[in-house]
Amino acid sequence: MVTCLMSLNKYVWLFAPSLIILLIVGLIPFFPLVNYSVQTPYREESLFVGLEHFKKIYQDARFINALQRNLMYSMIVLLIEIPLGLGLAYYFHRPGKLNSIISACIILPALFPYISIGLLWRLMASTYGPIGQLLSNFGISYNIAVNATQAFGTLIIMDVWHWTSLVFLVYSAAFAGMDPNPILCARTEGASESQIFRYIQLPQLIFPSIFIILLRLIDSLKIFDEVYVLTSGGPGFSTEFVSQYIRNVALEQWNFGYGSALSLVYLFVIICLCVSIMNILTKGKGVLQ
Amino acid sequence: MKSRRKILTNILRGIVAVAIVFSFAFPIYFTINVSLSSKTYISIGSLLPDLYLGNWKDLLTLERWANAIRNSLIISAACVLVGLILAIPAGYVFARIRFGGDRHFFFWLLTNRMAPPVVLSIPYLLMFRSMGIWDTQYGTVLAFMVFNIPIAIWLIASFVVTIPREIDYAAFLDGYSIWRYFRRILLPVIAPGIAVTAFFIWMYSWNEMFLASVVTSARSKTLTAELLTTVGRLGWGIEYGVASAGAVVTLIPGLALLYWARKYLIRGFTFGRL
Numbered sequence: 001m002v003t004c005l006m007s008l009n010k011y012v013w014l015f016a017p018s019l020i021i022l023l024i025v026g027l028i029p030f031f032p033l034v035n036y037s038v039q040t041p042y043r044e045e046s047l048f049v050g051l052e053h054f055k056k057i058y059q060d061a062r063f064i065n066a067l068q069r070n071l072m073y074s075m076i077v078l079l080i081e082i083p084l085g086l087g088l089a090y091y092f093h094r095p096g097k098l099n100s101i102i103s104a105c106i107i108l109p110a111l112f113p114y115i116s117i118g119l120l121w122r123l124m125a126s127t128y129g130p131i132g133q134l135l136s137n138f139g140i141s142y143n144i145a146v147n148a149t150q151a152f153g154t155l156i157i158m159d160v161w162h163w164t165s166l167v168f169l170v171y172s173a174a175f176a177g178m179d180p181n182p183i184l185c186a187r188t189e190g191a192s193e194s195q196i197f198r199y200i201q202l203p204q205l206i207f208p209s210i211f212i213i214l215l216r217l218i219d220s221l222k223i224f225d226e227v228y229v230l231t232s233g234g235p236g237f238s239t240e241f242v243s244q245y246i247r248n249v250a251l252e253q254w255n256f257g258y259g260s261a262l263s264l265v266y267l268f269v270i271i272c273l274c275v276s277i278m279n280i281l282t283k284g285k286g287v288l289q
Numbered sequence: 290m291k292s293r294r295k296i297l298t299n300i301l302r303g304i305v306a307v308a309i310v311f312s313f314a315f316p317i318y319f320t321i322n323v324s325l326s327s328k329t330y331i332s333i334g335s336l337l338p339d340l341y342l343g344n345w346k347d348l349l350t351l352e353r354w355a356n357a358i359r360n361s362l363i364i365s366a367a368c369v370l371v372g373l374i375l376a377i378p379a380g381y382v383f384a385r386i387r388f389g390g391d392r393h394f395f396f397w398l399l400t401n402r403m404a405p406p407v408v409l410s411i412p413y414l415l416m417f418r419s420m421g422i423w424d425t426q427y428g429t430v431l432a433f434m435v436f437n438i439p440i441a442i443w444l445i446a447s448f449v450v451t452i453p454r455e456i457d458y459a460a461f462l463d464g465y466s467i468w469r470y471f472r473r474i475l476l477p478v479i480a481p482g483i484a485v486t487a488f489f490i491w492m493y494s495w496n497e498m499f500l501a502s503v504v505t506s507a508r509s510k511t512l513t514a515e516l517l518t519t520v521g522r523l524g525w526g527i528e529y530g531v532a533s534a535g536a537v538v539t540l541i542p543g544l545a546l547l548y549w550a551r552k553y554l555i556r557g558f559t560f561g562r563l
Contacts, residue, residue: 111543128334
């Protein structure tokens with residue numbers, strides 16, 4: 001232990017610069033956040049209000065609704081994307097010209113800016129866009145500015161389009177990295193494809209699965225850009241998620257005190273959820289190893 | 290009989306493949322189509338463009354858009370440079386040396402990824418204003434370091450781990466200073482890793498929108514933040530042409546990444562853990 005620390009001393013200046021920058025942008029911001037969360041900043045002076053803001057959050061129906069909607073959204077997209085990405089990766093991970101074209105197409109959306117994805121889908125979902133045209137052939141009138149269910153459904157389709165790519169990427173890398181010998185061996189012994197999947201491939205997919213579930217959970221809880229562009233939380237508040245509500249409070253109503261309190265609660269919920277799910281999935285070992 | 294069945298499954302596979310390629314490629318095609326369409330074509334939702342180039346001309350000549358593209362290029366390039374300079378030594382240390390609390394430190398790096406940008410928006414606004422770097426390119430680069438440094442450290446560390454330690458020992462026994470070791474041995478050996486890290490810093494910085502829209506207002510607004518303003522300001526169904534041309538420009542780094550760094554994509558998304 002002592003020797004470890006001594007050798008670390010020698011290297012301190014190698015990582016000190018990045019540590020300092022990270023402290024400035026990643027840790028120090030939380031001091032003003034905590035500071036503001038117990039005050040009502042108003043013009044020049046600030047009023048100390050104690051835990052009033054946090055009490056208000058309990059009764060804030062709009063926040064509770066946004067949080068519930070956010071959790072439901074995360075659950076739905078994870079339930080669709082994980083099996084879909086796994087299935088696609090299972091069928092298209094083998095090398096080959098056709099498969100590489102298909103996987104390039106599937107991977108592409110993950111590399112694009114969120115806001116551009118939102119814009120792409122807003123074009124698709126606009127009143128005269130292709131989705132509306134297609135659905136009007138079946139006699140369904142499609143307008144996400146009016147119909148809340150359609151707006152929510154479109155968001156889910158957009159998220160699946162955007163992020164199945166990442167699930168696919170992770171699983172196809174996992175399939176590609178598997179040792180082919182046990183599989184060949186099992187096949188010559190007469191094992192069926194489903195048995196090979198169940199007993200040889202599936203156990204090797206556990207770590208990638210944990211990783212991708214956590215990654216998607218974090219990202220889907222943070223969702224903002226695409227929703228803002230596609231529906232702006234509307235119609236009404238029917239597609240408003242937590243990020244957007246906080247942005248509204250902080251950057252549009254300029255209510256820094258309440259916004260800070262909301263931000264802290266939001267961050268707390270995300271970290272608790274992720275840590276507990278990580279601990280459940282890895283039985284307390286963590287993904288860092 | 291068997292061959293007929295095989296042909297049938299092949300046809301089925303072909304249909305599925307075409308459907309997948311179509312559903313993933315169509316929204317991208319449609320955006321390119323809109324960027325090349327005039328207003329009347331956009332308003333009727335035409336699936337074929339009339340090859341109207343006005344949107345692209347606006348994008349490249351209007352001050353607002355040209356400035357945004359310039360800012361995005363400068364800020365992303367600066368992020369790559371600063372991020373690499375900071376992260377290569379740090380990544381080396383984290384790959385080689387175990388110290389008390391290193392796992393907690395790694396976890397803290399991960400929580401930086403968990404923090405939604407909106408949580409950082411209030412403090413950044415206040416801090417950057419009081420530091421006098423609000424709405425400057427320096428400030429934006431600094432803000433982007435919050436996600437760039439963790440990802441860069443993780444990636445560099447994941448590449449350094451693959452180099453045998455014996456090389457380090459041999460170099461230091463030969464009396465190499467740490468500088469000389471970096472220049473002569475480490476950097477050439479992990480050159481592909483550095484390229485991949487640079488690619489990913491570029492992509493994350495280029496794609497980031499929320500922080501950019503908080504810490505900038507006019508002078509140093511990035512392309513993605515400018516897109517947000519356009520979409521937010523103009524109502525439903527107008528001015529799509531130039532916005533979709535802007536969106537098409539934002540897609541370019543992703544396409545480049547897919548082309549050149551395909552082998553390493555997985556690392557960039559999973560912090561080098563897979």
